[in-house]
Amino acid sequence: RKEVEQDPGPFNVPEGATVAFNCTYSNSASQSFFWYRQDCRKEPKLLMSVYSSGNEDGRFTAQLNRASQYISLLIRDSKLSDSATYLCVVSPSGSARQLTFGSGTQLTVLP
Amino acid sequence: EPEVTQTPSHQVTQMGQEVILRCVPISNHLYFYWYRQILGQKVEFLVSFYNNEISEKSEIFDDQFSVERPDGSNFTLKIRSTKLEDSAMYFCASGTSRGLNSPLHFGNGTRLTVT
Numbered sequence: 001r002k003e004v005e006q007d008p009g010p011f012n013v014p015e016g017a018t019v020a021f022n023c024t025y026s027n028s029a030s031q032s033f034f035w036y037r038q039d040c041r042k043e044p045k046l047l048m049s050v051y052s053s054g055n056e057d058g059r060f061t062a063q064l065n066r067a068s069q070y071i072s073l074l075i076r077d078s079k080l081s082d083s084a085t086y087l088c089v090v091s092p093s094g095s096a097r098q099l100t101f102g103s104g105t106q107l108t109v110l111p
Numbered sequence: 112e113p114e115v116t117q118t119p120s121h122q123v124t125q126m127g128q129e130v131i132l133r134c135v136p137i138s139n140h141l142y143f144y145w146y147r148q149i150l151g152q153k154v155e156f157l158v159s160f161y162n163n164e165i166s167e168k169s170e171i172f173d174d175q176f177s178v179e180r181p182d183g184s185n186f187t188l189k190i191r192s193t194k195l196e197d198s199a200m201y202f203c204a205s206g207t208s209r210g211l212n213s214p215l216h217f218g219n220g221t222r223l224t225v226t
Contacts, residue, residue: 034214038154041200041222042219042220043202043217043218043219043220044154044202044217045217046214046215046216049214087153087154098156098159098167098169099144099146099154099156099215100156101153101154101155102153103152103153104153
């Protein structure tokens with residue numbers, strides 16, 4: 001089983017749509033969870049951290065289910081600028097905060 | 112907003128040559144990292160560095176790789192004898208603390224092409 005698994009997509013959605021991405025992780029000892037976005041051939045950029053109680057940042061909502069080892073990201077009212085690859089990122093417990101990246105889910109928002 | 116800077120943006124080298132990739136982390140950060148991303152694949156952890164020593168490294172980070180913080184600002188990744196499969200985007204990252212939810216800041220990467 002892959003350490004962090006995501007549906008690669010692509011997801012092609014019209015502007016204004018709501019889209020949801022899912023992610024599962026294999027290491028039950030994982031402590032920290034993040035969503036990053038990556039534009040083509042650019043560096044990963046932190047979108048949001050994911051907290052146990054779920055959290056929201058504007059149009060973005062992240063959820064964590066530790067029992068199922070499952071993370072989700074919901075994007076409401078999608079914009080053209082949301083087109084990117086969304087990376088599910090997990091950090092195991094331990095000393096160096098090594099990040100384990102999923103392969104990413106590609107999103108294209110269409111006009 | 113302060114940022115992590117990497118040079119060069121693109122490095123082309125011949126197989127067997129040594130390369131040094133350079134990074135200037137954000138000035139008050141204490142934790143430094145190298146990641147790589149082969150084209151079309153996921154971002155992979157290479158090494159973390161704190162207090163002038165390696166904290167953790169992955170199985171990718173073999174004897175051909177080394178890291179150094181030669182002065183107060185630069186953080187370098189050296190590949191001693193490059194192989195074709197070292198061709199990838201190399202990202203430097205830095206962080207303020209080991210805190211579980213403090214984010215890493217990534218540089219814009221160096222594209223390494225080994226011919």
